[in-house]
Amino acid sequence: MTTMMSAKNLSKIYHRGSEEVRALDGVSFEARSGEMSAVIGPSGSGKTTLLNIMGCLDNPTAGSLHVGGEEIFGGKKELSEKQLTLIRRRIFGYIFQKFYLIPTLTVRENIMLPSTFYKSPAAGKSPEEVMKLLGIDKRAGHLPGELSGGEMQRVAIARALINSPKVILADEPTGSLDSRRTGEIKEILRALASQGMTVVMVTHNLELAKAADRVIELSDGKMV
Numbered sequence: 001m002t003t004m005m006s007a008k009n010l011s012k013i014y015h016r017g018s019e020e021v022r023a024l025d026g027v028s029f030e031a032r033s034g035e036m037s038a039v040i041g042p043s044g045s046g047k048t049t050l051l052n053i054m055g056c057l058d059n060p061t062a063g064s065l066h067v068g069g070e071e072i073f074g075g076k077k078e079l080s081e082k083q084l085t086l087i088r089r090r091i092f093g094y095i096f097q098k099f100y101l102i103p104t105l106t107v108r109e110n111i112m113l114p115s116t117f118y119k120s121p122a123a124g125k126s127p128e129e130v131m132k133l134l135g136i137d138k139r140a141g142h143l144p145g146e147l148s149g150g151e152m153q154r155v156a157i158a159r160a161l162i163n164s165p166k167v168i169l170a171d172e173p174t175g176s177l178d179s180r181r182t183g184e185i186k187e188i189l190r191a192l193a194s195q196g197m198t199v200v201m202v203t204h205n206l207e208l209a210k211a212a213d214r215v216i217e218l219s220d221g222k223m224v
């Protein structure tokens, strides 16, 4: 199994007025392809900050990040915003607790959205393919408002898969779902990892964390 992401000694300080918030304090973390990792810890412990930095959506105050052998943060030269945007589109699929579907677009249109901005040079998938994979092909023409929460999250996962990402990052993906839907999402994420993807999720859910190959626990921005 190859190391897909390697974070070393990440720290993040946010400024809130004159106050400094140390959201991450010396966190190191590796995620491999074919593995599912879970980031756990109480609210405010830095989980989202860590996930956002690993996904190149936020930059660390100190420390380094390598993704697929590429140096993203902590090197001699800083990447431009344009380079970061390309890395985000090429490497990552993002899943959030609140789904963030566009209410006026159909399921199929929502899923296709990332592929209208970026054509994956690797085999991008067709919307039909990913809808089938997630069991939502019968919903293709529906609007998000006509779906259950579990279905909405499966649409969001399908959207994250459309450009064939190498890494799936999920921030509390079952936070809005009941336990049965949580079990379904767990199985889907496990299946993606066993197909060779790198899956990293933030979760409060014990069942989900138990299904992970690797767990990192944060408390006040530090590893426990």
Ligand code: ADP
Residues within 6 Å of the ligand: 014, 015, 016, 021, 022, 023, 041, 042, 043, 044, 045, 046, 047, 048, 049, 050
């Ligand atoms: P978690 O996801 O574990 O709940 P976060 O990573 O969201 O924790 O937040 C960690 C700490 O950083 C919290 O104290 C939070 O208030 C603070 N924080 C997060 N984002 C910002 C921001 N953009 N500006 C200021 N403080 C922030």
Ligand code: MG
Residues within 6 Å of the ligand: 047, 048, 049
């Ligand atoms: Mg969070």
